[in-house]
Amino acid sequence: MCKRNSPPIPAPDPPPTKQRATDSPCEAEAAGADKSAAREVQLERQLLQAGGKGGSAAVYGNVPVVDLSLPDDEVRAAMIAAASEVGFFSVTNHGIPEAAIDEAFGASATFFGQERAAKAEQAPFAAHLNCGYEYMSQVRPSTGTPDQKESLQVTARRGSMDGRWPSTDGFEPAARTLISAAHSLGNRLLSLLEPVACPHLPAGTLAGAHTLWAEDGQCTLRLLHYPPVDVSSVPEDYWRAGPHTDWCNLTLLFQRPGNAGLECAANPRAGGAGWLKVDPVEGGIAVNIGDMLSRWSNDSLLSNLHRVRMPTPEEARPPRPRYSMAFFMQAGSSSFRSASCVLTNPSPSFGAHSAPKSTSAHKDRKEEYAQHREAAFRGIWNMRDDLREACVRETAPRVEVAGREYPMLWQPADSPAVRSLERRLAAAFRPGGMEREAAGRTILSEFMLLSPRLGSIGWSQIRAAATEATAGGDDEEAGRMGRALGTVLTRARDEAERRMAALRQARDEARQSAGGQAAGAPGWEDTTLETLVVISGGLHMFAYKARKYDHEKRRGEGASAFWGAFVAAMKEGAAWTPPQSLSEAQQKAGARLHAMPWVLQQTPTAGMARSAGHAQPAPEGPSSGASSEQAKAEQERLRAVAEQRAEERRRREERRAANAQWWRAVWREAETARARVHQIARLVSGGRWRARYPEVLIVDHSPLLVELLHRQLEAQPLSARCWGSPHALADEASDE
Numbered sequence: 163m164c165k166r167n168s169p170p171i172p173a174p175d176p177p178p179t180k181q182r183a184t185d186s187p188c189e190a191e192a193a194g195a196d197k198s199a200a201r202e203v204q205l206e207r208q209l210l211q212a213g214g215k216g217g218s219a220a221v222y223g224n225v226p227v228v229d230l231s232l233p234d235d236e237v238r239a240a241m242i243a244a245a246s247e248v249g250f251f252s253v254t255n256h257g258i259p260e261a262a263i264d265e266a267f268g269a270s271a272t273f274f275g276q277e278r279a280a281k282a283e284q285a286p287f288a289a290h291l292n293c294g295y296e297y298m299s300q301v302r303p304s305t306g307t308p309d310q311k312e313s314l315q316v317t318a319r320r321g322s323m324d325g326r327w328p329s330t331d332g333f334e335p336a337a338r339t340l341i342s343a344a345h346s347l348g349n350r351l352l353s354l355l356e357p358v359a360c361p362h363l364p365a366g367t368l369a370g371a372h373t374l375w376a377e378d379g380q381c382t383l384r385l386l387h388y389p390p391v392d393v394s395s396v397p398e399d400y401w402r403a404g405p406h407t408d409w410c411n412l413t414l415l416f417q418r419p420g421n422a423g424l425e426c427a428a429n430p431r432a433g434g435a436g437w438l439k440v441d442p443v444e445g446g447i448a449v450n451i452g453d454m455l456s457r458w459s460n461d462s463l464l465s466n467l468h469r470v471r472m473p474t475p476e477e478a479r480p481p482r483p484r485y486s487m488a489f490f491m492q493a494g495s496s497s498f499r500s501a502s503c504v505l506t507n508p509s510p511s512f513g514a515h516s517a518p519k520s521t522s523a524h525k526d527r528k529e530e531y532a533q534h535r536e537a538a539f540r541g542i543w544n545m546r547d548d549l550r551e552a553c554v555r556e557t558a559p560r561v562e563v564a565g566r567e568y569p570m571l572w573q574p575a576d577s578p579a580v581r582s583l584e585r586r587l588a589a590a591f592r593p594g595g596m597e598r599e600a601a602g603r604t605i606l607s608e609f610m611l612l613s614p615r616l617g618s619i620g621w622s623q624i625r626a627a628a629t630e631a632t633a634g635g636d637d638e639e640a641g642r643m644g645r646a647l648g649t650v651l652t653r654a655r656d657e658a659e660r661r662m663a664a665l666r667q668a669r670d671e672a673r674q675s676a677g678g679q680a681a682g683a684p685g686w687e688d689t690t691l692e693t694l695v696v697i698s699g700g701l702h703m704f705a706y707k708a709r710k711y712d713h714e715k716r717r718g719e720g721a722s723a724f725w726g727a728f729v730a731a732m733k734e735g736a737a738w739t740p741p742q743s744l745s746e747a748q749q750k751a752g753a754r755l756h757a758m759p760w761v762l763q764q765t766p767t768a769g770m771a772r773s774a775g776h777a778q779p780a781p782e783g784p785s786s787g788a789s790s791e792q793a794k795a796e797q798e799r800l801r802a803v804a805e806q807r808a809e810e811r812r813r814r815e816e817r818r819a820a821n822a823q824w825w826r827a828v829w830r831e832a833e834t835a836r837a838r839v840h841q842i843a844r845l846v847s848g849g850r851w852r853a854r855y856p857e858v859l860i861v862d863h864s865p866l867l868v869e870l871l872h873r874q875l876e877a878q879p880l881s882a883r884c885w886g887s888p889h890a891l892a893d894e895a896s897d898e
C-alpha cells in the first residue's frame with residue numbers, strides 16, 4: 163500500500179507549474195496507471211491535433227440544453243443521456259437568481275481589475291488548500307504551455323479562506339451567496355442523477371457528500387479571468403485553457419454572453435476526434451461530469467476532456483477578456499474516503515481506472531486514490547472486527563467465570579451478521595475490483611481462514627463432515643480416516659478448552675492474590691485465543707489414494723515412490739517458495755522426484771502397452787502347400803486374432819489414459835495441499851495476524867506438515883504451537 167507522509171488535499175485543478183523531478187512514491191502501483199496515462203496523453207494529443215491550434219473554433223454544434231422546469235423524470239432522462247454521451251450539458255430554469263450571478267461576476271471583475279501584486283497579497287495562494295490567487299501558472303501536459311489565465315480559488319473548507327478573502331467591496335458576501343446557491347443546485351442535479359447513475363449507492367449519498375465550510379469541505383468556486391490577447395502574435399500552442407478533465411463530481415460553469423471558447427471533446431467514447439461548443443446559453447449554466455462522478459457511476463457517466471480555445475480573429479476584434487466562474491462540486495474528503503462509499507460501489511474498474519489521467523494533477527489523484535483504497539482496506543479490517551464481534555455476540559460458546567459470562571473466541575461462527583459481512587467482503591473483492599490489490603487479497607484469505615465452512619457447524623458435525631469429505635464413497639478405510647480427522651479437530655477443541663481453563667485459573671489466582679481486586683490484573687478475557695485449524699485433507703487423500711491404488715492394482719511400489727518424492731520435495735524446502743511449482747520442486751530434489759512419469763512408466767499396463775505396440779503383425783496370405791479352403795480358414799483365424807489384439811490394444815490404451823488421468827488428479831490434490839500450507843504459514847507469520855491473535859494453535863493431521871509449519875514459524879518470534887494427530891500418517895515419509 164502506498165503511503166504519503168502528509169495526505170494531499172485533492173485539488174480540482176491544482177497548480178502544477180512544473181513536472182515533478184521524481185515520480186510518486188507509489189511506483190509499483192503506478193505502472194498500470196502510467197500506461198493508462200500514456201493512453202490519455204495520446205488521446206489528448208490526437209484531439210489537440212484534430213482541433214488545430216488554440217485559435218480555431220469547434221466545427222460541431224453545441225452541447226444539449228436541459229430545461230430544469232420540466233418534470234423530474236424528463237429532466238433526469240435528458241441529463242443521463244447527455245451525461246453519458248457528452249459529459250456536458252447546459253441547464254436553464256435552474257433557480258439561481260440572475261442577480262447572484264451578476265454580483266459574483268461583478269466582484270470577480272473588480273478583484274481582477276487590481277494590480278497583480280495586490281491580488282497576490284490579498285489572496286495568497288496555498289497549494290495544499292488549492293485556495294487563493296494564481297497567475298498564468300497552470301501548465302497542462304496536453305499543451306506544455308501555461309494556460310493564459312489568472313484565477314482565484316475560494317475553497318469552502320473551514321479556515322481555508324482565513325487571510326485570503328479579497329478586500330474589494332462586497333467580494334466575500336457575493337462569493338458566499340453564489341457558493342451556497344450553486345451548492346444547492348449541484349445537490350439537486352446529483353440527486354436526480356444518482357438513482358440511475360449510481361443505483362448501488364444509498365439514496366442521498368452523493369448530495370450528502372458535499373459539505374460547505376466544514377472541516378473536510380472541498381467544494382471550490384474558481385473565478386477565472388482570461389485577459390485580452392492579440393491573436394496575431396500569440397504562439398500557436400498557447401491556449402486559454404488546455405484540454406483537461408475536472409476532478410470533481412460536477413462542475414457548474416457560469417459564462418457571460420458573447421464569451422465563447424469553451425469546448426468539449428465530441429464523442430470521445432467512440433474514438434471521435436472533433437470538438438463540440440459549450441457556448442453560453444441565455445439564462446443557462448454549463449454543467450459537466452467530473453472524474454469523481456465518472457468513478458462513482460462505474461464509468462457510466464463521462465468525464466470529458468474540455469478546453470478554452472483562443473478567440474478567433476473576428477472575436478478578438480477588438481481584443482476582449484473572458485470571465486467565467488466554475489463551481490466544483492467535490493465530495494468532502496471524509497465522506498469520499500469512508501470505506502462504505504467505496505465498498506458499496508465496487509467499481510469493476512476500481513484500481514485499473516483509478517487515476518489514469520495525464521496531468522500532474524492526475525498524478526496527485528493517483529496518490530489520492532491509493533489513499534482511498536487504503537481507507538477502504540482499513541474499513542475492511544474494521545468489518546473484520548465487526549465479524550469477530552458478531553461471532554462473539556451471537557454464537558460463541560460462553561463460559562462462566564466468577565459469576566460472569568465470557569465468550570470463547572476460538573470458534574468462528576455462522577450467523578446472519580457473519581454471513582452478511584462475508585457477502586460484503588466478497589463483493590468488495592470481486593474479480594476485477596479491489597481484488598487486484600495484494601493487501602485486499604491477504605485480508606480476504608485471512609478472513610476465509612477465520613470463517614471457513616467448518617465454523618458454521620458444531621464439533622460433532624465436523625466429525626461427520628470430515629468423514630464425508632474424506633470418504634469418497636462408502637469405502638471403509640476412507641471413513642476411518644475421516645473419523646480420524648474428526649478426532650483431530652475434537653482434540654483441537656479440547657486443547658483450546660484446556661488453555662482456556664488454564665488462563666481462567668491463572669486469572670482466578672491473580673484475583674485472589676490481589677485480594678479480590680480484579681481491576682488491573684491481566685486476565686484471560688483480555689487474551690484473544692484463536693484456533694487455526696490446518697487440515698491437510700488433500701495430502702491425506704493423496705497418500706491414501708496412492709496406497710489404495712497400489713493395493714487394488716497390486717503394483718506395490720508406485721505409490722510409495724510417488725509419495726516419497728513428494729515428501730522429499732517438501733523437505734527440500736520446495737514447498738516454501740511461493741511461485742515454485744511442484745515440477746520445479748521435482749527438479750530441485752533430483753531424479754528421484756520424477757515419480758510421476760516413473761510411476762506411469764513402471765506400471766505394467768504401460769509396459770504392456772509399449773510391447774503391444776511392438777507386437778509382430780500376424781502373417782498374411784496363403785501358406786504354400788495348403789489347400790485353398792485351409793488357407794481361407796487360416797486367414798479368417800488370423801484376422802480374428804488380429805482384431806482381438808487390436809481390441810485389447812485399444813482397451814489397454816484406454817486404461818493407460820485413465821490411470822494417467824487419475825495420477826494427475828492426485829498430483830493436483832497434493833499441489834493444493836502444498837499451496838494451502840504455504841498460505842497458512844505466511845498468514846500465521848504475518849505481522850497483523852500476530853498482532854491480533856497472540857495465541858495461535860495449529861493443528862494438523864500430518865506430522866510432516868506440522869513439522870514444516872513449525873520450522874517455518876520458529877523463524878518468526880510467534881507464540882504458536884503445532885500439534886499432530888495420533889492418527890497421522892506416521893509412516894508418511896517411509897513406505898506406505
Ligand SMILES: O=C(O)CCC(=O)C(=O)O
Pocket residue numbers: 175384386403408415424468470486487488
Ligand atoms: O473557463 C472556462 O470556461 C473553463 C474553466 C475550466 O474548465 C476549469 O477551470 O476547469
Ligand SMILES: [Fe+2]
Pocket residue numbers: 406407408468
Ligand atoms: Fe475544467
